[in-house]
Amino acid sequence: MDMNFLEFEQPIAELQAKIEELRLVGNDNEINIQEEISRLENKCNSLTESIFSSLTPWQTSQLARHPLRPYAYDYIHRIVDDFEEMHGDRSFADDKAIVGGVGRIEGHSVMVIGHQKGRDTKEKLYRNFGMPRPEGYRKAMRLMQFAERFSLPILTFIDTPGAYPGVDAEKRGQSEAIARNLMVMSGLKTPIIATVTGEGGSGGALAIGVGDRLLMMQYSTYSVISPEGCASILWKSAEKASVAAEAMAITSPQLKKLGLVDGIVAEPVGGAHRDPDAAARNLKNSLLESLENLQHTSTDQLLSSRYERLMGYGEFES
Amino acid sequence: MSWFEKLMPSRIRTDTNQKGAVPEGLWDKCPGCGAILYRAELERNQDVCPKCNYHNRIGARQRLLQFLDEDSSEEIAGKLSPSDPLKFRDSKKYRDRITQAQKATNESDALIVMRGNLKGNELVAAAFEFKFMGGSMGSVVGERFVRAVNTSLERGIPLVCFSASGGARMQESLFSLMQMAKTSAALGKMSRRGLPFISVLTDPTMGGVSASLAMLGDLNIAEPNALIGFAGPRVIEQTVREKLPEGFQRSEFLLEHGAIDMIVDRRDMRDRVANLLSVLMNQPRPG
Numbered sequence: 001m002d003m004n005f006l007e008f009e010q011p012i013a014e015l016q017a018k019i020e021e022l023r024l025v026g027n028d029n030e031i032n033i034q035e036e037i038s039r040l041e042n043k044c045n046s047l048t049e050s051i052f053s054s055l056t057p058w059q060t061s062q063l064a065r066h067p068l069r070p071y072a073y074d075y076i077h078r079i080v081d082d083f084e085e086m087h088g089d090r091s092f093a094d095d096k097a098i099v100g101g102v103g104r105i106e107g108h109s110v111m112v113i114g115h116q117k118g119r120d121t122k123e124k125l126y127r128n129f130g131m132p133r134p135e136g137y138r139k140a141m142r143l144m145q146f147a148e149r150f151s152l153p154i155l156t157f158i159d160t161p162g163a164y165p166g167v168d169a170e171k172r173g174q175s176e177a178i179a180r181n182l183m184v185m186s187g188l189k190t191p192i193i194a195t196v197t198g199e200g201g202s203g204g205a206l207a208i209g210v211g212d213r214l215l216m217m218q219y220s221t222y223s224v225i226s227p228e229g230c231a232s233i234l235w236k237s238a239e240k241a242s243v244a245a246e247a248m249a250i251t252s253p254q255l256k257k258l259g260l261v262d263g264i265v266a267e268p269v270g271g272a273h274r275d276p277d278a279a280a281r282n283l284k285n286s287l288l289e290s291l292e293n294l295q296h297t298s299t300d301q302l303l304s305s306r307y308e309r310l311m312g313y314g315e316f317e318s
Numbered sequence: 319m320s321w322f323e324k325l326m327p328s329r330i331r332t333d334t335n336q337k338g339a340v341p342e343g344l345w346d347k348c349p350g351c352g353a354i355l356y357r358a359e360l361e362r363n364q365d366v367c368p369k370c371n372y373h374n375r376i377g378a379r380q381r382l383l384q385f386l387d388e389d390s391s392e393e394i395a396g397k398l399s400p401s402d403p404l405k406f407r408d409s410k411k412y413r414d415r416i417t418q419a420q421k422a423t424n425e426s427d428a429l430i431v432m433r434g435n436l437k438g439n440e441l442v443a444a445a446f447e448f449k450f451m452g453g454s455m456g457s458v459v460g461e462r463f464v465r466a467v468n469t470s471l472e473r474g475i476p477l478v479c480f481s482a483s484g485g486a487r488m489q490e491s492l493f494s495l496m497q498m499a500k501t502s503a504a505l506g507k508m509s510r511r512g513l514p515f516i517s518v519l520t521d522p523t524m525g526g527v528s529a530s531l532a533m534l535g536d537l538n539i540a541e542p543n544a545l546i547g548f549a550g551p552r553v554i555e556q557t558v559r560e561k562l563p564e565g566f567q568r569s570e571f572l573l574e575h576g577a578i579d580m581i582v583d584r585r586d587m588r589d590r591v592a593n594l595l596s597v598l599m600n601q602p603r604p605g
Contacts, residue, residue, distance in 0.1 A: 163529075163548060163549075164557075165548070165549030165550075165553045165554045165557050166549075166554060166557060166558055167554060167558060167562065167563070167566070169548070169549075170547050170548060170549065170554070170566070170567060171575050172575070173533075173575070173576070173577045174529070174547075174548040174549070175528040175529040175532070175533045175546075175547065175548040175577075176529075176533040176577055178498075178529040178530075178548070179498075179502055179528075179529050179530050179531070179532075179533040179534050180533075180534070182498055182499050182502035182503070182530055183502040183503065183505055183506040183509070183534055184506070186499065186502060186503030186506045187503075187506045187507075187510070202486075202495060202526075203486075203495070203498060203525070203526055203529045203530075203548070206495055206496075206498060206499060207529075209499075210499045210502075210503070222492060222495075223491060223492060223495075224486045224488055224490075224491050224492055224494050224495040224526070225486075225488055230488050233488065234408035234409065234488060235408055235409060236409075244408075247404070247406055247407060247408065248404070248406075248488070248491040248492075249404050249491055249492065250491070250492075255492060258403065258404075258492070258493075260492050260493070260496065306503075307503060307507070310496075310499055310500050310503040311464060311500060311503070311504070313457075313460070313493065313496035313497065313499065313500045314456075314457030314458075314460050314461050314493055314496070314497060314500065315401050315403040315457050315490075315493055316398050316399065316400055316401050316457045316458045316461055317398070317399045317400070317401050318397060318398050318399075
């Protein structure tokens, strides 16, 4: 089993392996098997399309956490020119699970902040699996207030299992750090565009996610608790994660339909990791479009629409 | 029957099966010190153990009525009731869970808001009902909290909120998560207006409620020995794979680490909060 493919992608993996094999044969022999290869490639494409056209929420959730999925740096390096990273919360440490800095996107100066996960075991540990501690949220807040001072629009990339549940994080006020960000972001005098690029895990995601626009990459997810967590509490078994994923409405089309998300950024066939350049291009276009829209808004208008938007969240009977 | 019982004349024999004849709910055993307490006396003491000061959890309505001046209160946004936008169903339907919680608590959702007086000064007070689905925050809780803030803003009066919650309500999924942003944004407005918000954290205040409105008090006050934190102790234990230190995530621990301003005994809450608010509002010390 190819570990770079998820379980439901295995038929694609098998076809691709076959194509690779044929290519090797083709190199050794004079026989022309080009026709056979392109026939298989077409078949592979349509197979991928058909598998991806009917993904279940649980499969989407696996894609959002795919080990090859592009992370914040992958997008920053493709989208932001002249990026200069900034570090530290100025009072305790530099949290490696949240990265950020200034740069330019098509000539517009911006502040970019995102969760950062690690690729291999060593880097995963270094990035704490993308789970920030309070100093991470305080670093993000410092960068956002910096952005406000210099009138830089803020772009955030959300991709975290959640805020880190650890003894040290609790000691330093994980709750307060998240809460403070929510409050501060609601009143920042500069446009904020948040994009869920991978896994939008609860309060730890929302803590850099309050703003004027909320976008989601096509195969990202956003939820109040992970499907596993929800399953183990409500179904008393983490094995019911797929059922929980279904019940919670965590995918971009579902959340768009519920009016909680403004836009969906299309991903290349097979997901962002199959073609990170294409995914980054789409993301860049969506960000530029949102930036253009927000740029012509006065600060007062921006803040009052943001406030109205936040107050509008919720469904109840009155 | 043992030989000893046979020896006893029948007229002084008591049937042991009648032991359960004591009326239920007359006596309570204190979870703190194990003392057997007369229920009526415990109630007179605001459900705080007179022997060891253990603070029992109390209902939201009882809390507010104890806190506010007698006959001064008027409920706000009490008519709102939860809907089920996702048609959520786990082992039970969310709808059924709501109905069950409403029957059990006689409340329509997990937050109650009242406008009233505290020692003659007007304010808005809100309290979480923990018995309503673990005091979880969904759309109704968020909206009621915002209406509480709005009433404060309209009338230029302070807000006090007693939290007791397990966090966001999973059955409303992302709607619940967004209540964190909604309530925090409303508090931001209140803060810019210079109106005081006092957050009283009671046992337990966790997750999404702790990571939004409850930690945003101009003053954060906790009742003694309340469990307060972001992640639940069990989740943390599973993550770090070690036993948690004694008193971890308790009020005293939070005070030590700088997360709260003070710990206040429930029986002193009225006096202390009234005094604090009068200082902040530049009013004379209430009688």
